[in-house]
Each structure stands twice: as structure tokens, then as C-alpha cells.
Amino acid sequence: xxxxxxxxxxxxxxAKGDRHAFAALFDRxxxxxxxxxxxxxxxxxxxxxxAQDIFVKLFRVAKSYQPSAKFxxxxxxxxxxxxxxxxxxxxxKREQLEGATMSGETPSVLEREPGGLSPxxxxxxxxxxxxxxxxxxNMSERERAAFTMCRFEGMAYREIAESxxxxxxxxxxxxxxxxxxxMQHVEALQAGLSPNGRSVA
Amino acid sequence: xxxARDWSEELxxxxxxxxxxxxxxxxxxxxxxxxxxxxxxxxxRKTVAMMALMPALEPSAALRRAVxxxxxxxxxxxxxxxxxxxxxxxxxxxxxxxGVAAFLVVxxxxxxxxxxxxxxxxxxxxQNMDVVEDLDLVGLDGADDFEVVARLHExxxxxxx
Numbered sequence: 071x072x073x074x075x076x077x078x079x080x081x082x083x084x085a086k087g088d089r090h091a092f093a094a095l096f097d098r099x100x101x102x103x104x105x106x107x108x109x110x111x112x113x114x115x116x117x118x119x120x121a122q123d124i125f126v127k128l129f130r131v132a133k134s135y136q137p138s139a140k141f142x143x144x145x146x147x148x149x150x151x152x153x154x155x156x157x158x159x160x161x162x163k164r165e166q167l168e169g170a171t172m173s174g175e176t177p178s179v180l181e182r183e184p185g186g187l188s189p190x191x192x193x194x195x196x197x198x199x200x201x202x203x204x205x206x207x208n209m210s211e212r213e214r215a216a217f218t219m220c221r222f223e224g225m226a227y228r229e230i231a232e233s234x235x236x237x238x239x240x241x242x243x244x245x246x247x248x249x250x251x252x253m254q255h256v257e258a259l260q261a262g263l264s265p266n267g268r269s270v271a
Numbered sequence: 272x273x274x275a276r277d278w279s280e281e282l283x284x285x286x287x288x289x290x291x292x293x294x295x296x297x298x299x300x301x302x303x304x305x306x307x308x309x310x311x312x313x314x315x316r317k318t319v320a321m322m323a324l325m326p327a328l329e330p331s332a333a334l335r336r337a338v339x340x341x342x343x344x345x346x347x348x349x350x351x352x353x354x355x356x357x358x359x360x361x362x363x364x365x366x367x368x369x370g371v372a373a374f375l376v377v378x379x380x381x382x383x384x385x386x387x388x389x390x391x392x393x394x395x396x397x398q399n400m401d402v403v404e405d406l407d408l409v410g411l412d413g414a415d416d417f418e419v420v421a422r423l424h425e426x427x428x429x430x431x432x
Contacts, residue, residue, distance in 0.1 A: 093339055100338075104330040118334045122341065129342040195326045202325065220287065221322045227289045246283040253318040 077141030084132040109218045110153045124149045146233040150215050205255040217248035282312050
């Protein structure tokens with residue numbers, strides 16, 4: 071396996087059954103996939119269950135990968151379809167992070183101190199996360215997927231459109247509506263109010 | 272420029288650098304004359320920038336182990352293909368054929384001898400060993416004479432009084 075092989079080269083090796091190449095791809099992209107799944111299910115443990123399914127599926131369908139397609143787009147198409155199917159099937163219900171987490175669950179990202187931040191910054195980050203979580207709870211599944219790929223994975227609208235199998239114009243609308251919702255929740259957080267004007271103190 | 276156009280719809284794409292040059296220029300012209308639109312653009316820009324402050328979520332080491340173990344296992348399709356391979360089917364077929372042949376040979380051998388009848392007679396003799404001893408004394412042969420031999424005791428008992 072080439073030391074600096076790009077994702078497409080690694081996928082070609084994975085298609086031939088190379089598990090070392092697969093491990094390298096997994097190491098590069100596991101964080102993105104888990105974070106993406108987390109936005110659908112709300113707990114790390116459940117996000118990792120979904121991520122596991124997605125990577126196993128990636129390995130199984132590697133032969134169908136066309137090197138002309140950008141790998142991350144291909145991966146997120148699998149991830150999006152899997153998350154949407156699972157959520158629609160009802161196996162995973164998105165945890166609302168406003169209440170206490172379920173006992174026995176891995177603590178949510180909100181309950182752990184973000185590394186390298188001062189207590190004030192950590193508090194700010196957690197409050198911000200809560201506001202974003204509330205906003206995302208009101209989004210449609212496709213808005214949530216598009217917003218996550220755009221804001222947390224830095225994907226271009228064209229890539230997101232390919233992952234969602236939608237037009238760029240549709241993706242532009244999804245991301246705009248989602249960003250406006252988050253903006254309203256962040257403004258409310260800063261004002262000490264809920265987005266509909268009620269106090270959240 | 273279309274005066275009825277809702278330029279706020281374009282703001283997020285503009286901030287993300289996703290508008291084509293012509294539309295971006297038109298929007299910038301509108302921003303210069305519309306303070307409300309400009310305020311919304313600033314607020315959206317601030318919101319987008321704040322996403323970088325979100326706490327990062329790191330996957331656990333257990334996930335890596337679980338996934339790599341899972342892909343090391345053959346899938347159900349690989350298992351079926353493996354089971355249907357020539358390397359497995361030919362020896363399995365040969366074993367099955369040998370088993371069928373052995374069964375037919377044994378069955379053929381059994382049908383040539385009345386083993387069932389023999390077994391029944393042996394069992395009957397074992398259950399009536401005391402009678403058989405009398406049979407030897409009397410000198411009779413054959414299973415049909417057993418009842419006669421068995422009733423010899425009754426005859427003896429009847430004569431005694």
C-alpha cells in the first residue's frame with residue numbers, strides 16, 4: 071500500500087479486499103462519520119453504532135466505487151442514506167439534549183470538557199452546542215444532513231448535492247433555512263430567550 | 272435586476288462563497304443600499320463563524336476495533352459462494368455418494384436374512400429360560416412345543432394329590 075495514497079487509490083485496494091487500506095481510510099474519516107451520525111441520533115454510543123454499519127457497508131460495496139467520484143461524497147452518500155433510513159425506520163430516535171441523558175449511555179459531547187478550552191470557553195461551547203442542538207431538532211432530516219456536511223465537514227454545495235442526490239439549488243435552500251434557524255437560536259441564547267421570545271433562564 | 276427578488280435567500284450561499292460572480296456582484300450592490308439586509312448578512316456571518324467553537328466529538332477506540340473485526344469476518348454472500356465452490360462441492364458429493372452406496376449395501380444384506388425373526392426367537396428363549404431347561408430334558412424341539420413343556424408342571428401337580 072502506498073504510504074501517501076489518496077482516498078481513491080485506497081478504495082481501489084479495498085475493492086480487492088485489502089484490509090490495511092480499509093483501516094487507513096477508516097482512520098482518516100471515522101471522526102467525520104461519527105460526528106455526522108451524532109447529529110441524527112444525539113448520543114455518541116448510538117452514533118458509533120451507525121458509523122460501524124456505514125463503514126462495514128463501505129467495505130462490502132467497495133467494488134462499486136468509481137474513482138471518478140470524490141471519495142468523501144461517496145462515503146457521505148452511504149452515510150446519509152443509512153442515517154435517514156435508520157431514523158425513518160424508528161430504530162433510532164434523536165435524543166433531545168435538553169434533559170438528562172439515559173443511564174448507561176456514553177456521555178454526550180455536551181457533558182465532556184472540550185480539550186484545551188478555558189472553563190468560560192467550555193461553557194460557551196456547551197451553551198452554543200445546546201442552541202445548535204435545539205435548532206437542529208426543528209430541522210427536516212435533509213436540512214440537518216446538508217447543514218452538518220456544510221458547517222462541520224466543510225463540504226461544497228456541489229458535493230453535498232451529490233451526497234443527497236439533490237440539485238445544488240435545493241441544497242442552497244436547505245443550508246440557508248438551516249443556518250437561519252441556528253442563527254435565531256444563537257441570538258435567543260445571547261438574549262437569554264427562547265427563539266419564540268420566552269425566557270429560558 | 273429583479274426588484275421583487277428576495278435577496279436574503281442568497282445571503283448564506285454568498286457567505287459560503289457559493290454564488291456565481293454575477294449574482295454575488297448584484298447582491299453586493301443590494302447590500303450597499305439595504306441596511307436590514309446588511310444586518311442579516313452580518314448576523315449570518317457571525318453564526319457561521321461560531322460553528323468553529325463547537326466542541327469536537329472524538330470516536331472511541333472501541334469503534335475501530337469493532338469495525339476492523341467486522342470486516343475481517345466473511346459476509347453471508349462470501350459464505351454462500353464459499354459453500355458452493357467446486358473445491359467443497361466435489362468432496363461433499365463424493366462423501367454423500369459413498370454414504371448412499373453403503374446404506375444400499377447394508378440394506379441389501381439385511382433383506383437376504385430373516386434377522387427380525389431370529390431376534391424375536393432369541394428374545395422369547397431368554398424370557399422363558401426355565402421352560403427351555405425342561406425342553407432339553409423332554410427332548411422336544413421347536414418353539415411350538417414350549418406351551419406343552421410349560422404345562423408339564425401342571426400335569427405333575429395334578430397327579431400328586
